[in-house]
Amino acid sequence: MMIARCARLLLGMLILLLIACGKDPRLDEGLKVFTANCKVCHAQGINGAPIVGNKKMWGPRAAQGHSVLVSHAISGYGLMPARGGNPSLSDEDISNVVLYMLSQLDN
Numbered sequence: 001m002m003i004a005r006c007a008r009l010l011l012g013m014l015i016l017l018l019i020a021c022g023k024d025p026r027l028d029e030g031l032k033v034f035t036a037n038c039k040v041c042h043a044q045g046i047n048g049a050p051i052v053g054n055k056k057m058w059g060p061r062a063a064q065g066h067s068v069l070v071s072h073a074i075s076g077y078g079l080m081p082a083r084g085g086n087p088s089l090s091d092e093d094i095s096n097v098v099l100y101m102l103s104q105l106d107n
Ligand code: HEC
Pocket: 033, 034, 037, 038, 039, 040, 041, 042, 046, 047, 048, 049, 050, 061, 064, 068, 069, 070, 072, 073, 077, 078, 079, 080, 081, 083, 084, 085, 089, 094, 097, 098
């Protein structure tokens, strides 16, 4: 009981530390997948795709939260193709890209 609680606490602290140091590996992974699969539309706003880092375009979308955005990106949403048109991307890949996209709104 006690050990499990300590382990959870330690894990939580580790994750916080990683985030605080800006070294969350999921963001690096997300950037790689983004560059290869999503940038073509999300860098310039093709078909109205929200441009990465553009707070105005992302505002109401980001407000839906990470998990809703991920499910829209997985299933497809309006003119956004399912998994950005690459069915070989995993749910985790998509989740990492959305983390990356949201992280670009912080600066
Ligand atoms: C062919 C162009 C295209 C590609 C490639 C693309 N997107 Fe999109 N994306 C769009 C468009 C257009 C929208 C706006 C859809 C709408 O609101 O009708 C969008 C919207 C989104 C949204 C916001 C959904 C919401 O709920 O508002 C997310 C998240 C997203 N894309 C993630 C991704 C990810 C992750 C990838 C790469 C795996 C990707 N997109 C690749 C065109 C693209």
